[in-house]
Amino acid sequence: MSFRIRPITLALSWTVLILVLLSVPGKSIPRVAIFEFDKFIHAGLFFVLTTLWLNALAAKSIAKALVVLGFIIAFSFVSEWYQGLLPFGRTADLFDAVADSVGALLGLAFWGVVVALRNLPKN
Numbered sequence: 001m002s003f004r005i006r007p008i009t010l011a012l013s014w015t016v017l018i019l020v021l022l023s024v025p026g027k028s029i030p031r032v033a034i035f036e037f038d039k040f041i042h043a044g045l046f047f048v049l050t051t052l053w054l055n056a057l058a059a060k061s062i063a064k065a066l067v068v069l070g071f072i073i074a075f076s077f078v079s080e081w082y083q084g085l086l087p088f089g090r091t092a093d094l095f096d097a098v099a100d101s102v103g104a105l106l107g108l109a110f111w112g113v114v115v116a117l118r119n120l121p122k123n
Contacts, residue, residue, distance in 0.1 A: 007056035014052050018045055022079050025088040042096050043103030046076060050107025060115055069108050076100030 050072050058064040076097045084092030 007052065011049070011052040011056040014049050018049060018079070021045075022083055022090070023086065025086075025090070036095075039095065039099040042099035043106065046072065046100040046103035047107040047110070050104040051111050054108065054111040058111070060119070062112075065108060065111065069104055072104045072107075073101045076104065 050069065053068050053072065054065055058068055079100070080092045080094065080097045083090040
C-alpha cells in the first residue's frame with residue numbers, strides 16, 4: 001500500500017505556510033541586504049505556490065491556469081495589505097507583491113513547459 005499526498009493538500013499546506021510566515025512579527029525576520037534577497041524569497045514562495053495550485057486545479061487547461069494565476073496575484077496584493085494591518089512590526093510593501101507576482105508568472109511559465117513536455121509524442 002503506497003501513501004500519496006494529493007496535489008490539493010500540498011497546495012493548501014503551502015498556502016497556510018505562507019500565511020503563517022506573513023504573520024511572523026517583523027523583528028523576528030533576519031535582515032539580509034544582498035540584492036534585496038527577500039524579494040527572491042517572495043518570488044520563490046509564490047513560484048512554488050503557483051505550481052502547486054496549477055497542478056492541483058488546472059490540469060492542462062490554460063483558461064483554468066489563468067484563473068488560478070489571477071487569484072494568486074490578487075492574493076499577493078491582499079497579503080501585503082494584511083501585513084500592513086498587523087500591529088507588530090510588519091509593513092505592506094508594494095515591491096514584495098510585485099516580487100510575488102513575478103514568482104507566480106514564472107510558476108505559470110514553468111507549469112506550461114512541464115505540461116507541454118508531458119504531451120510530446122513518445123517515440
